[in-house]
Amino acid sequence: MAEAEDHIELKFRIYDGTDIGHSTYASSTTVANLKQRLVAEWPQDKTVIPKSVNDMKLIHAGKVLENSKTLAESRILFGDLPGGVTTMHVIVQPPLAKKKTDKNQEEMSKQNSCSCIIL
Numbered sequence: 646m647a648e649a650e651d652h653i654e655l656k657f658r659i660y661d662g663t664d665i666g667h668s669t670y671a672s673s674t675t676v677a678n679l680k681q682r683l684v685a686e687w688p689q690d691k692t693v694i695p696k697s698v699n700d701m702k703l704i705h706a707g708k709v710l711e712n713s714k715t716l717a718e719s720r721i722l723f724g725d726l727p728g729g730v731t732t733m734h735v736i737v738q739p740p741l742a743k744k745k746t747d748k749n750q751e752e753m754s755k756q757n758s759c760s761c762i763i764l
Contacts, residue, residue, distance in 0.1 A: 684698060
């Protein structure tokens with residue numbers, strides 16, 4: 646019976662409503678380990694594909710989970726729904742490309758310059 650309390654059945658819903666990573670996980674599993682598994686199992690036919698753990702966020706009960714915490718530390722409820730599956734949402738946000746940042750700085754310097762003509 647203690648073993649059932651130490652494990653939770655999870656699935657992860659991505660942006661288009663597809664569920665991935667459906668499995669049973671130990672309460673000691675870290676959020677970073679979950680993300681690594683999701684990156685490995687990500688469907689390759691999707692338009693948005695995370696390249697690393699840092700490209701995604703896991704959301705449970707309205708809270709973004711921290712990579713360094715375990716499922717137990719993240720207060721994922723174990724055994725709340727007997728035979729039930731807990732769904733977490735996955736948000737993919739790749740980091741901004743450096744070129745885009747450089748472009749924004751260039752635009753800002755143009756905006757700060759005066760182009761007035763006095764006659």
